[in-house]
Amino acid sequence: MNKxxxxxxxxxVFAIAIxxxxxxxxxxxxxxxxxxxxxxxxxRGYLAxxxxxxxxxxxxxxxxxxxxxNHHATFARISYVDRTGNVxxxxxxxxxxxxxxxxxxxxxxxxxxxxTAFYGATFTAMSIAYALNWQYAVRKQHEIDPAFPVMTFxxxxxxxxxxxxxxxxxLVALIAPRIAVWIYVAVALYYLLPGLxxxxxxxxxxxx
Amino acid sequence: MNKxxxxxxxxxVFAIAIxxxxxxxxxxxxxxxxxxxxxxxxxRGYLAxxxxxxxxxxxxxxxxxxxxxNHHATFARISYVDRTGNVxxxxxxxxxxxxxxxxxxxxxxxxxxxxTAFYGATFTAMSIAYALNWQYAVRKQHEIDPAFPVMTFxxxxxxxxxxxxxxxxxLVALIAPRIAVWIYVAVALYYLLPGLxxxxxxxxxxxx
Amino acid sequence: MNKxxxxxxxxxVFAIAIxxxxxxxxxxxxxxxxxxxxxxxxxRGYLAxxxxxxxxxxxxxxxxxxxxxNHHATFARISYVDRTGNVxxxxxxxxxxxxxxxxxxxxxxxxxxxxTAFYGATFTAMSIAYALNWQYAVRKQHEIDPAFPVMTFxxxxxxxxxxxxxxxxxLVALIAPRIAVWIYVAVALYYLLPGLxxxxxxxxxxxx
Amino acid sequence: MNKxxxxxxxxxVFAIAIxxxxxxxxxxxxxxxxxxxxxxxxxRGYLAxxxxxxxxxxxxxxxxxxxxxNHHATFARISYVDRTGNVxxxxxxxxxxxxxxxxxxxxxxxxxxxxTAFYGATFTAMSIAYALNWQYAVRKQHEIDPAFPVMTFxxxxxxxxxxxxxxxxxLVALIAPRIAVWIYVAVALYYLLPGLxxxxxxxxxxxx
Numbered sequence: 001m002n003k004x005x006x007x008x009x010x011x012x013v014f015a016i017a018i019x020x021x022x023x024x025x026x027x028x029x030x031x032x033x034x035x036x037x038x039x040x041x042x043x044r045g046y047l048a049x050x051x052x053x054x055x056x057x058x059x060x061x062x063x064x065x066x067x068x069x070n071h072h073a074t075f076a077r078i079s080y081v082d083r084t085g086n087v088x089x090x091x092x093x094x095x096x097x098x099x100x101x102x103x104x105x106x107x108x109x110x111x112x113x114x115x116t117a118f119y120g121a122t123f124t125a126m127s128i129a130y131a132l133n134w135q136y137a138v139r140k141q142h143e144i145d146p147a148f149p150v151m152t153f154x155x156x157x158x159x160x161x162x163x164x165x166x167x168x169x170x171l172v173a174l175i176a177p178r179i180a181v182w183i184y185v186a187v188a189l190y191y192l193l194p195g196l197x198x199x200x201x202x203x204x205x206x207x208x
Numbered sequence: 209m210n211k212x213x214x215x216x217x218x219x220x221v222f223a224i225a226i227x228x229x230x231x232x233x234x235x236x237x238x239x240x241x242x243x244x245x246x247x248x249x250x251x252r253g254y255l256a257x258x259x260x261x262x263x264x265x266x267x268x269x270x271x272x273x274x275x276x277x278n279h280h281a282t283f284a285r286i287s288y289v290d291r292t293g294n295v296x297x298x299x300x301x302x303x304x305x306x307x308x309x310x311x312x313x314x315x316x317x318x319x320x321x322x323x324t325a326f327y328g329a330t331f332t333a334m335s336i337a338y339a340l341n342w343q344y345a346v347r348k349q350h351e352i353d354p355a356f357p358v359m360t361f362x363x364x365x366x367x368x369x370x371x372x373x374x375x376x377x378x379l380v381a382l383i384a385p386r387i388a389v390w391i392y393v394a395v396a397l398y399y400l401l402p403g404l405x406x407x408x409x410x411x412x413x414x415x416x
Numbered sequence: 417m418n419k420x421x422x423x424x425x426x427x428x429v430f431a432i433a434i435x436x437x438x439x440x441x442x443x444x445x446x447x448x449x450x451x452x453x454x455x456x457x458x459x460r461g462y463l464a465x466x467x468x469x470x471x472x473x474x475x476x477x478x479x480x481x482x483x484x485x486n487h488h489a490t491f492a493r494i495s496y497v498d499r500t501g502n503v504x505x506x507x508x509x510x511x512x513x514x515x516x517x518x519x520x521x522x523x524x525x526x527x528x529x530x531x532t533a534f535y536g537a538t539f540t541a542m543s544i545a546y547a548l549n550w551q552y553a554v555r556k557q558h559e560i561d562p563a564f565p566v567m568t569f570x571x572x573x574x575x576x577x578x579x580x581x582x583x584x585x586x587l588v589a590l591i592a593p594r595i596a597v598w599i600y601v602a603v604a605l606y607y608l609l610p611g612l613x614x615x616x617x618x619x620x621x622x623x624x
Numbered sequence: 625m626n627k628x629x630x631x632x633x634x635x636x637v638f639a640i641a642i643x644x645x646x647x648x649x650x651x652x653x654x655x656x657x658x659x660x661x662x663x664x665x666x667x668r669g670y671l672a673x674x675x676x677x678x679x680x681x682x683x684x685x686x687x688x689x690x691x692x693x694n695h696h697a698t699f700a701r702i703s704y705v706d707r708t709g710n711v712x713x714x715x716x717x718x719x720x721x722x723x724x725x726x727x728x729x730x731x732x733x734x735x736x737x738x739x740t741a742f743y744g745a746t747f748t749a750m751s752i753a754y755a756l757n758w759q760y761a762v763r764k765q766h767e768i769d770p771a772f773p774v775m776t777f778x779x780x781x782x783x784x785x786x787x788x789x790x791x792x793x794x795l796v797a798l799i800a801p802r803i804a805v806w807i808y809v810a811v812a813l814y815y816l817l818p819g820l821x822x823x824x825x826x827x828x829x830x831x832x
Binding site for chain 3: 232291306
Binding site for chain 1: 629630632633636637639640641644647648707710711714717718721722723724725728729732733734736737738739742
């Protein structure tokens, strides 16, 4: 199998899933009986409520972006992908492509306990699917090239922290959905900020 | 003609068609007269009905994913694509791109006889279009490079089984749509599971 | 400038524009007071009206596909793209990306004189933009490599026929929209069928 | 990190964001009590109001296209992208992907002061994010290869003009939204026309 086409397909799916997120910000049906001035008033009112949808958009965009960056960083070191690897990759992509849906529910109806937990559960599932892909790819590569290091517990830790906190967030959401949203934001910042402000060794702290 | 651009275009179309599937899960218009608590109740009720749409999403995603994996596996062995091959490929892509539509009907209205048969008929058409592409590519490649083996009946069999069962499913749907859905699921698992659990020889049992 | 990235971007835009066409087939709001059987009846009624939307989908898909094939065939022979070439390419892409919109109007409201003429006018504009791109690319390539042949009138003819018939179709639509649709279908078949049934010399009869 | 995958992902995101713009042109709900003739009348009425949405579409398409051309031109000269560069790129892409949303508001409700300012603010943010990316990439490249020139003030000027005029447009919009739209159009033409009519030295006057 040709790894370049798997990479291209994967990049395409990530690129599309991340771009579709904007379609989930609801275009309002504004009506104003008193012409353009009233319509502008209604539009101002609508724009003032965009804080929540914008945060949700940024959160989903950032989270999908992190997973893509990690996929990119991990798979650059892998030289081969077999059919099992492709099926595992499809599983990850199926969850990534699904993200616009819980994003839409959260964006449209705000942080309700149920929809915020559903959002966190989707991120948890994505995080687990990513770990499965990483584990499989690293082991397979080690089989082909024994010099390729298997992942140590310490290397796997940053990724596990992400999975754990998404799951905690999903549970917290059932009682305190607003706190859960900030847990998801904290996880995203934990992965994005080191890239911006710290020059860590490549390959660590990149898994979500 | 440049096969790399056909591959890139094809991968792009598959990536987009598979990603658009999520847009077909209907975002509900929830209303609750009694504020956030009532809205959460309504959201829970809605989330509880998502079993069918999620299965439909997974089924369409898995089926398009299989066809992509097969396209990928087959065309990696082909070195040349002419205008006829490109037109046949466009025919396949036109059906692949159409899949979000029967998926939306099935997802939104559940397994009605008519829409479930329409869904199966689309898969049957995709399967036939894929077989046409494969046959043409293999024959053309054999013309250019006589060492390239033409497909034997035994190699073509797994693909034919998929086509046959999609057609059977489409007919069964007219009487028992729920059983038809499980036939489609069985075909998807038949192609996906060997990739996950069995390490078959590459190149066999990959056609849907 | 890097022609590979222009090719990749162009392929991506074509792939997405062609895939978005399916979103323009309207998902109906079916209601049935008498449960699943009545809903299936309503679905059958809806599916029976899909002939027009399906033809429109196939027509737009085929036409965009032809333009992509031609772009692909032409630009494979070009080695260089400058900023003017990129801006001309953006102009073509802006029209290609616009096609889902007249397709949606035609698909949803059937062959009305106004929307059918609008559809044909869009195709005419795309055809002219494609000719501009082709002319510019061929002349630029000839400047760089004088051995590269400038296009003769005979080579340009098949493309001109497409442009002419799209324009005729757009005018005919104002009086007889159904006939105009068949003119558009005839143009698509004129470009697609030779690829399927005749092995012409590469490079001729491919421009729309 | 593999710059080719960053390029591919970026091209994919730009290609999708630019293609989604057409979905923001609102498909009308036309109703006519008096059959096809009345429906055609209603369609003519609707098509006559498309001037604004078409201008908005062209403006957003052109602006995203310019940023893509510039990204393309700048990053062709860069050989390396690190995690910080990727995170900055994600920031730019998050804004590019967001553009269909203010485009939809402007297209649907016309040039209201609030939505026209919001549209300009988004362009200003995109322009600043692009400048950050460019600055970082050029400095990083200079670190690796001291022969690579850092950007002089004169080179940075054309890009700064774009940022400045988007910001001015966003402020003007609050009082005179129609004039603001023409400021945005003027910025787009300032970047597109030289590509069409003047053969400037490559690498200058390309930043928005």
